[in-house]
Amino acid sequence: MTSTAAFLGHGSPMNALEHNRYTQSWTSFGAAHPKPKAVLCVSAHWYVNAVAVTAMQNPRTIYDFGGFPQELFQYEYPVVGSPDVAQRVADLLPQHKVVMDQSNWGIDHGTWSVLCHVYPDADVPVVQLSINAQLPALDHVEIGRLLAPLLAEDIMVVGSGNIVHNLGIIDWGLVGKGAVWAEEFDAQARQILTGANPTDIVSLLDHPHARKAVPTAEHFLPIAYIAGIAEVSGKSIEVLVSGCELGSLSMTSYALS
Numbered sequence: 375m376t377s378t379a380a381f382l383g384h385g386s387p388m389n390a391l392e393h394n395r396y397t398q399s400w401t402s403f404g405a406a407h408p409k410p411k412a413v414l415c416v417s418a419h420w421y422v423n424a425v426a427v428t429a430m431q432n433p434r435t436i437y438d439f440g441g442f443p444q445e446l447f448q449y450e451y452p453v454v455g456s457p458d459v460a461q462r463v464a465d466l467l468p469q470h471k472v473v474m475d476q477s478n479w480g481i482d483h484g485t486w487s488v489l490c491h492v493y494p495d496a497d498v499p500v501v502q503l504s505i506n507a508q509l510p511a512l513d514h515v516e517i518g519r520l521l522a523p524l525l526a527e528d529i530m531v532v533g534s535g536n537i538v539h540n541l542g543i544i545d546w547g548l549v550g551k552g553a554v555w556a557e558e559f560d561a562q563a564r565q566i567l568t569g570a571n572p573t574d575i576v577s578l579l580d581h582p583h584a585r586k587a588v589p590t591a592e593h594f595l596p597i598a599y600i601a602g603i604a605e606v607s608g609k610s611i612e613v614l615v616s617g618c619e620l621g622s623l624s625m626t627s628y629a630l631s
Contacts, residue, residue, distance in 0.1 A: 375408065375410075375528045376525050376526050376528065377407070377410040377411075377524075377525050377527075377528050377529055377530040377531075378407055378525060378530060378629060378630045379525060379530065379531040379532070379533075379600050379603045379604070379607075379629070379630050380403060380530075380531075380532050380533070380600065380614065380627065380628060380629035380630070381532075381533040381534075381535070381596060381597045381600045381627060381628045381629075382400055382403075382488040382492075382532060382533070382534050382614075382627045383396070383535070383536045383537065383615075383624055383625040383626050383627045384418075384483075384484055384487055384488050384534045384535065384536065385536065385619065385623060385625050387439050387442060387446060387483040387487045388442060388443075388446065389487050389488070389491075390446065390449055390451075390483070390486065390487040390490050390491075391445060391446060391449065395615060395617075396615055396617070396625045396627070397491045398491075398615075399614045399615035399627055400488055400491040400492050400614075400627070401491045401492065401494075402614075403492060403614055403627075403629055404491070404492035404493055407530070409493065409497070409498050410498060410528050410529055410530040411459075411498075411499070411527070411528040411529055412456045412459045412498060412499040412500065412501060412528075412529050412530070413489065413493075413498055413499070413500045413501070413529070413530045413531075413532055414459065414463060414500075414501050414502075414503055414521070414524060414529055414530070414531045414532070415484075415485040415489070415500060415501070415502050415503070415531075415532045415533075415534060416502075416503050416505060416531070416532070416533045416534065416595075416596045416599050417482050417484030417485045417502055417505075417534045417535075417596070418484050418505070418534060418535035418536070418539075418592045418593040418595070418596055419436075419438050419482040419483060419484040419485075419592075420479055420482060420484075420502055420503075420504040420505060421504070421505045421507050421592035422504050422505075422506070422507060423506065423507055423508050424471075424473050424504060424506055425467060425470040425471070425472050425473065425503070425504060425506045425517075426472065426473035426474075426475045426479070426503070426504040427460040427463050427464060427472060427473070427474060427475060427501055427502065427503050427504070428455055428460060428475050428479055428480060428481070428501050428502045429455070429457050429460035429461070429474040429475055429476055429501075430455050430457070430475070430476050430477065430480075431454060431455050431456075431457060432454060432455060433453070433454075433455045433479070433480040433481045433500070433502075434480035434481070435449075435450055435451060435452070435480060435481055435486060436479070436480045436481060436482040436483065437483065438482050438483055439483060449486075449490075451481065451486035451489065451490050451496050452496050453481060453486075453489070453496045453497075453498065453499060453500045454499050454500075455499060455500065455501055456499040456500075456501050459499065459501045459529060460474060460501050461474070462524070462527070462529075463501065463503060463521070463524075466520050466521055466523065466524070467517060467520055467521075470506075470517075473504075479502065479504075480502075481500055481502065482502070484534040484535070485500060485502055485532075485534060488532070488534055489532070492532075498530075505592060505595050505596070507591075507592070511576040511579055511591070511595065511598060512576060514576075514595050514598035514599060514602075515573045515576060515598045515599070515601060515602040515605075516602060517599060517602065518598060518599035518600060518601060518602020518603045518605075518606075519602040519603070519605060519606045520602075521599065521602070521603060522602070522603045522606035522607050525603065525607060531599065531600070531603055533596030533597055533599050533600045534596055535592070535593035535594060535595065535596040535597065536593045536594075536623055536624050536625070537559070537560055537563045537587070537593075537594060537597060537624040537626055538552065538556045538559055538560055538587040538588075538618060538622060538623060538624035539587075539588070539589075539593035539594070539622075539623060539624070540586055540587065540588075540589050540622040540623070541622070541623075542589070542622075543586070543621065543622045544620045544621055544622055544623065545620055545621030545622070546620060548619075548620055548621040549619070549620065550617070550619065551617075551618055551619070551621075552618025552619065552620075552621055552622065552623070552624065553618075553621040553622060555583040555586055555587070556583075556586070556587060556618050556621060556622055556623075556624065557618055558583060559578070559581060559583045559584070559586075559587040559624075560587075560616070560618055560624040560626055562578060562581065563575060563578055563597075563624075563626070564613060564616065564626060566578065567597070567601065567611045567628055568610065568611055568612065568613065568628075571605075572600075572601040572604050572605060572611050573598075573601045573602060573604075573605050575597055575598060575601050576598055576601075578594075579591075579594070586622070587622075587624075597628070600628065600630075603630070604630055607630065609630040609631060610630070610631050611628050611629070611630060611631065612628065612629060612630075612631040613626065613627070613628055614627040614628060614629050615627050
């Protein structure tokens, strides 16, 4: 059995508790695919100076945010990990010194706030892969290429971030839409990702609006992994749901078709 890959624009962690058109698209994505053996998630919220994987059997739930209702801090997504999948990921990346993390990290909200809609019963093992902040953008694409064999091994790969992510200039009056520059940047990303050469997505880091759309790289880079996987697998990328919110946030999500 083979699995698939997706990039989910996760937005606010409150999406774990809410039901909207974005969370519905994640639910529909999960329902459209048989449950895989495991999920490997590349979350924007594990952005460190190393390539690392969660290698523990029982990863803790991480509440890496503040200022939200207590209900969110009490939410649990009690998935198990998979040391075997973690080792397989390390084996696929021989040119990197992959840290097998046994205790420092776990499942952060970039992962559980979306997977709780994809697999609400928390019955699919989850492993997280960090984003190495020291690597150039093209290296993240290459890691994606190297991870492509996981799909044939029934391991789903999910990137979780946001194509446009600038919390410093959010406009609370722009509910359901983005500023003109954000909409333009998101549309350009959509054109590249659904085209013949999705790995060209990293060229957007030189776009005139990149400083506003991607003030820091961590939320953008997960899409590079999915683009690399798409290139190797020969599958195209389709839009699961599109849209910008609050002026400076893109919620657009993608999956391999």
